[in-house]
Amino acid sequence: MSDIKLGATLFCYGTEYARKQYDFEECVKQAALAGATGYEIVGTQMLPSYPNVSDEFLGLVNDLKVKYGIGPVGYGANNDRGMRWDRDLNDDEMLADAVIDLKAANKLGCKVMRSQYMLSPAAFERLAPYAKLYDVKVGIEIHNPATPGSPVMKEYLEVIKRTGSRHLGFIPDFGCFSIAPNKPHWIKALKAGVEEKHLQMAADMRYQGIAIEEAQKKLMEAGAHPAINTALQGMYGFVQFRPKSALPGLLEELKEILPYCFEMHGKFHYLDEDCVEPSIPYKEILDVLKESDFDGYIISEYEDELYCGGTEFTKRHIAMEKELLGY
Amino acid sequence: MGFAMRMKLNDEIINAKSVRSMYINGEKNGFEFDVQLAYYRGHYLSDIELLEVYADGEKMPAESVTFELRGKEMPLYKLNYAMTEFWSQVEPATIRVIKKGGLAAGKHSLELKLMLRIPYMALGGDHTYMPLDSGDAVDIEIA
Numbered sequence: 001m002s003d004i005k006l007g008a009t010l011f012c013y014g015t016e017y018a019r020k021q022y023d024f025e026e027c028v029k030q031a032a033l034a035g036a037t038g039y040e041i042v043g044t045q046m047l048p049s050y051p052n053v054s055d056e057f058l059g060l061v062n063d064l065k066v067k068y069g070i071g072p073v074g075y076g077a078n079n080d081r082g083m084r085w086d087r088d089l090n091d092d093e094m095l096a097d098a099v100i101d102l103k104a105a106n107k108l109g110c111k112v113m114r115s116q117y118m119l120s121p122a123a124f125e126r127l128a129p130y131a132k133l134y135d136v137k138v139g140i141e142i143h144n145p146a147t148p149g150s151p152v153m154k155e156y157l158e159v160i161k162r163t164g165s166r167h168l169g170f171i172p173d174f175g176c177f178s179i180a181p182n183k184p185h186w187i188k189a190l191k192a193g194v195e196e197k198h199l200q201m202a203a204d205m206r207y208q209g210i211a212i213e214e215a216q217k218k219l220m221e222a223g224a225h226p227a228i229n230t231a232l233q234g235m236y237g238f239v240q241f242r243p244k245s246a247l248p249g250l251l252e253e254l255k256e257i258l259p260y261c262f263e264m265h266g267k268f269h270y271l272d273e274d275c276v277e278p279s280i281p282y283k284e285i286l287d288v289l290k291e292s293d294f295d296g297y298i299i300s301e302y303e304d305e306l307y308c309g310g311t312e313f314t315k316r317h318i319a320m321e322k323e324l325l326g327y
Numbered sequence: 328m329g330f331a332m333r334m335k336l337n338d339e340i341i342n343a344k345s346v347r348s349m350y351i352n353g354e355k356n357g358f359e360f361d362v363q364l365a366y367y368r369g370h371y372l373s374d375i376e377l378l379e380v381y382a383d384g385e386k387m388p389a390e391s392v393t394f395e396l397r398g399k400e401m402p403l404y405k406l407n408y409a410m411t412e413f414w415s416q417v418e419p420a421t422i423r424v425i426k427k428g429g430l431a432a433g434k435h436s437l438e439l440k441l442m443l444r445i446p447y448m449a450l451g452g453d454h455t456y457m458p459l460d461s462g463d464a465v466d467i468e469i470a
Contacts, residue, residue: 014367018336018416044368050413082446082456083371085407118447233330307336 003295004325006318007031007073009040009265012302012310017046021309028064030311035318038073040114040299043104045076051100053107061108073297074263075105075136079118091123098123098138099130106134112262112296113138114171117146121155124168131167137262139171144267145240147176149253160260169260173301175239175267177250180279181206182239183270184305185231192227202232207243212236239269241279251288264289264298266321269305271313275320286324331458332445334366340463341439342419348429348469355429357391358382358469361419362439365461369416370443372396372409376458377442380424383435391425430469438464 008031016022022030024046031039043050048057065071079098081089089097098119105113113136119127124140131138140156142148148170160168181203189199198219205215212232219228235241242250268277276282289298300317302310321327342361349357364370378394380387393400396414400423414420422439441461448457 011367015336018363018367019338020417042368044370044413045416048415050369050415078368078447080371080374080446081449082444082454083373083410085373085376086454088452088454116447118449 002290002292004289005037005297006035006300006321006327007038007040007297008034008036008300008314008318009042009074009076010046011040011042011076012300012304012314014045015304015307015309016311024060025064028070029068031314032068032070034300034311034315035322036070036300038070038297040074040076041072041108041110042076042078043101044078047104051097051104053104058107072108072110073112074299075101075108075110075113077101077105077113077115079116081118091120091126094119095123095126098127102127102130102134102136102138105136111135111137112171114141114263114265115139116141116143117152117156121152121159124156125159125163128163128165128168132165135167137167137169139169139262141265142170142172142176144173144175144178144238147250147253148172148257149250153257157257157260169262170257171263171265172254172257172261173265173267174280174282174285175265177247177254177281177285178239178241178279179244179247179281180241182234182241182305183278185234185239187306189227189231192225192230194225194228194231198222198224198228199231202228202235206235206241239279244281247281247284251284254285254288255292258288258292258294261294261296263296264294266298266300266317267303268300268313268317269303271316271320273316275316275323277320282320283324286321290325331442331460332366332448333460336365336367336416337363339363340365340461341437341465343465343467345419346437346465346467346469349423349425351425356427357423357425358430359421359423360437361421362441362461362463363419364414364416365463366416366445366459369414369418370446370459372401372406372412372414374443374446375406375441376444377440378403378406379440380422381438381440382424382426382430387424387426393423395421395423432469434466434468436464437467438462
């Protein structure tokens with residue numbers, strides 16, 4: 001029997017925050033107004049004393065919990081392997097930084113921490129005893145273009161199964177189940193002067209699995225505006241999509257790792273008033289979750305590529321989830 | 328230069344209103360301005376790969392330029408080593424430039440070249456990362 005809770009990452013309000021239209025309190029308030037019962041905080045974005053949590057900031061977090069009824073439930077860590085100017089951090093260093101992240105998560109009262117694949121499977125394994133001490137469950141984010149069945153995710157799965165640690169797992173980002181082009185990228189390309197027929201042609205070639213170099217060549221031959229290249233990079237990169245026929249297979253991959261999932265990232269790029277995400281099949285994904293034993297948060301994550309702010313969209317997203325879950 | 332990330336969430340990278348003359352012993356001998364990162368999150372200063380200031384097209388010598396965050400003023404060469412100094416994207420840093428005689432009253436062009444590594448966005452292995460362009464150019468008027 002699943003127990004799905006609905007939360008939001010304050011990253012949704014990243015544009016308002018960067019423009020100083022919202023301070024931290026306003027972000028928390030807006031998440032509460034949107035219907036979130038808990039929030040994720042991205043350390044590198046909103047922790048004033050990153051990578052540490054100051055007593056002063058914790059005081060603010062606790063005050064806001066009383067005021068708006070919601071507090072942090074997830075800590076979004078970054079694994080900055082490239083922070084040194086001269087070389088990549090090694091596993092020992094990545095591990096040591098991840099321990100600092102655990103301390104931040106624990107101090108904020110978060111039971112879940114989202115980490116990225118820059119933290120190698122070997123370092124992830126060594127993090128387990130520390131995660132247990134702090135009682136923070138560390139989930140590796142599965143972000144498009146990776147899927148739950150990608151080879152690198154299988155390496156993490158092997159670590160999780162072998163250690164038997166209840167503190168190591170996954171956080172799938174729903175963007176990895178995309179089955180249609182990203183709408184903001186499409187809108188931006190049109191605005192830049194790309195013709196819709198060329199975008200459609202690019203999408204069709206992506207569906208057919210044609211290599212990016214060949215797709216690029218064919219588009220140029222067809223006289224496409226050069227600005228199509230940005231959209232094309234997206235279609236083959238972080239916002240890539242697969243044919244709808246691939247969805248059942250992707251959802252099977254999800255089912256396989258669900259027993260090890262602590263949280264879901266409800267990625268969305270666009271939501272019209274009809275509350276349908278154009279590229280991510282929410283109904284099919286949420287049906288899988290409903291019928292599972294998943295117990296945790298779906299954290300709404302709006303990626304504001306249109307720079308229009310996430311306030312309205314986040315409200316729509318949680319409303320959509322409630323509708324689909326029958327809440 | 329190839330593709331670089333740029334996320335201009337806020338209206339200004341160089342805060343045009345912050346540009347002001349700098350005084351040494353009471354004499355105008357330089358200028359200062361505030362700058363905010365063009366990204367959704369902060370970075371360690373060690374992620375900065377390039378920082379150059381140009382006044383009316385003239386490059387300011389590296390030793391005359393400093394980067395100041397939370398009251399700590401650093402020469403540019405130290406940024407490479409500043410991997411405990413975290414620069415939040417909502418917290419402006421101050422760039423100070425010593426220039427004999429400063430900028431004369433009137434209009435000037437000011438350019439900041441600022442490139443960083445996005446340290447979690449690896450492009451293959453071996454210390455290659457997505458570049459972030461947080462530079463800016465503004466037309467200013469010195470009173």
